[in-house]
Amino acid sequence: MFRQISSPAGSALEINFEGKAVRAYAGETVAAALLRHNQMKFRNADANNSRGPYCMMGTCFECLVQIDGTPNQQACQAIVHDGMTIERQSAPLTGPIIPNPSEQGDN
Amino acid sequence: MTGSFKTSWDAIIAGGGLIGLSIAYGLSRRGLSVLVLDEDDTAIRAARGNFGLVWVQGKGAYFAPYADWTKRSADLWPQLASELETSSLPSLGLSQSGGLAICLSDSEMQQRKDKLDHLRAHQNGRFEFEMLDRQALAEIMPGIGPSVVGAAYCPHDGHVNPLFLMRALIAGIERHGGQFLAKTPLGSVEQIGTAMRIATPSGVFECQRLVLAAGLANAKLAPLVGLNQSLRPQKGQVIVTERLDQQLRLPSLLLRQTDEGGLMIGDSHEDADFDTGVTPEIVSGIADRALATLPALANVGVVRSWAALRVMSKDGYPIYDQSPTMPGAFAISCHSGVTLSAAHALDLAGYIAEGHLGTELLGFSEGRFHV
């Protein structure tokens, strides 16, 4: 469990992680907000191979999450904003990024 | 070298790239003892910078023997792959289900069609292709961008993991008793009776067959065996993306998805001497073309880029030469080391073991430039 030692510097706002509302504070990183919420698993590198933040400084590329629909965002670098949606991802990326012809109309 | 290292070999191959390794493997599997001499970890290595296509369409459109040789190699590839793959090695990822040359303009389409028509004409039905219009292409490759006009589809094309191919060739050579000496460039060559004596910084060796397959360095080495090879480097830049779920069914000339999921995207053809620096403006253009081809790739991350130097002869076709003064010595240069790996390992190695170049390669001598 992470404990909040002093009051956060920024004003409170709300982000969404995996469909659940999470309180966060203006100016902080997505990683910090999720860790405060006791979420440590950010992605699946493989089956039975979850990863979470490690270096917190943008050099290990472990903390990758999908933010507002854009994948592979480093949570330790991204700053929260009100209404942000964050999802875990699997690597390789889940789902086709090239649209399926049966889902598309005329190309 | 200490006294315990063998000095007498059936074959010595100068060059640890795809040409050298394929021939060395081919010789070793026929029971010859082979020694591969290679430079160090950071030497110029076309083999580590190539795209991985096992490609037939377009090759030798204006030079039938090359078209024949290329098709022969593509046909031999499944045999090579099945010989090389073992349970302890990563899969080669060979896939030969066809390939595309995607065209972003009507003139590109026309140029491609003309070239392939010409190729088909002299291949007597051995070479097949089909020009796909936009709609037909979209069925194989959903998501093509609005500026894609169509593509040339060839059922003989395919791709493989070129780095794992290298690893598998090395393992194959070692399995058959072959050996490697890194950081060992070729020094001098002398004919002593029927054998050749090779001097290197790691010692003096003797062999019955010597194969020069040192890429661009062959230009410098060929005179050691009384041959000539005029080679120049042609720079090509490539970018590689992070890994994605498998979704590109077929490889294309400039865009393919590797067996591990990353996209390899190329390319360029530059005369830049031996410079292997990556140029932001060029790779930006490469990215731009990829997005014109598949706009949905916009958010895919580029994790690596490189520039490699193609080994180009005067006309771009391979050079296969046998020394007139040292009949056991051969010099081989080409820039299609992946596609031709099977023919090199399974056909050419046999010819070299027998002391000749076969019949289909006689038109590939450097002498063709001196007519």
Next chain:
Amino acid sequence: MQKRHFHLAVIGAGPAGLSAALAATKAGLEVILLDDQPDVGGQVYRQLTRNCKMKQPYLGQSYFSGRNMVDEMQHFSGVYAPRTTVWQITAERDIAIVVDGKAEMLSADYILIATGAIERPMPVTGWTMPGVMSVGGAQTLLKTSALGAENAVFVGSGPLLYLTIWQYLQAGLPVRAVLDITRPAQWRSVIAYAPLTLFQPKLLISGWKWLREIRRQCAFIPHVSSVDIIGTAHATGIRYETEHGAKGEFTSDHIFLHQGVMPNINLTMATGLHHRWNDHAHYWQPVVDQNGQSSDPHIYVAGDGGGIGGAAAAALAGTNAARAIIAKLKPETGISLPGGLLSQLCRWRAKAIRPFLDRLYLPPADMRLPQRDDTVVCRCENVRKADIDAALSNAVTGPNQLKAFCRAGMGRCQGRSCGIMVQEMIAAHHKQSLSQTGYYRLRPPVKPLTLAELASLNGPWPV
């Protein structure tokens, strides 16, 4: 292509970059300060301005001492470019950047690279599981968000480890245990360097103070020689063994690892600058002269990115490099270099203790290198020790051949996490020196960017 042009482009806004950029603008140079963070301070003073609003006395004086420098940004007359990633420096010394989804090329007469340090990897079983972080990561969380883990186990050695645990204790956080990997042999090996500690007595005293508190308040296990982190979906505990055969286990959801820092050489290597293997400190560093000039006379390196020295030394190095550049661009300012004997002595003294610390806290080989077959070495590509061992052969004499054969080093981090381990594994296998073995050939982009960002540079498709 029209490019914005500057006298000096500073890459990195930690103490070295910041002090250089400030000094250069004061001398009238046109400066751009390129920062991948939203605000200056680098890692050591990360989010300092914002955090001064939080009451964090437990962080100690060393953090807030950066205040003056950071506040000076209010008087910065150059261009400050936050959230900007530098992904390449070309042979012509143009700088490729991307910010807000758009790529751009800049040009500068001089470049100062001040990209700081990264932590050494600690390849132990289970180190990739959620719940396991570097101590630097734990400290960053504490500094920037005032978040601290309860009942964490700390593993490793070195000043950053002890400082962070001390900060944790000052913040009132319970610490489950500290597993210290420093061995008696290391103390013996630094006897000759001991007199250097007298030049930085404050640091020595601080270190002593921290260790005393740590031993007093925490379960402190010295001479740990191996650890295994346990858990399935995430870390739940850690088993250890000491040099003398004592064994034990602690339960915890938070394991923090640290065994030293090393220069972040990804940008300097991808730029093609000459580097040397520093055998004493056991890391790669760019070859620079006393003013930080690299093998390219127009590119300077300052701060930990040129060799570990700490924040104070970094600030001095940044200012000094700026002076060297100012002297070249504006000789009329009359700056003389190397700035007199006193200036040189000050810079030396600011990191005099380093050779002592480098040796004392150089992790032993059995902690630097993976010990078990299934330990992950390349985190990005999930390449384990067994995979690397299988790929090693006579044909593989260097990290680039190995990378080609087993993918170690091909991931997004470009070897930042695994490179030094792979190099050492190859060196050990072939019984050759670390210097001879070499390193991954690093290439742009130094950090990933998307195809759309790359395409936005507007390079024409080559005909």
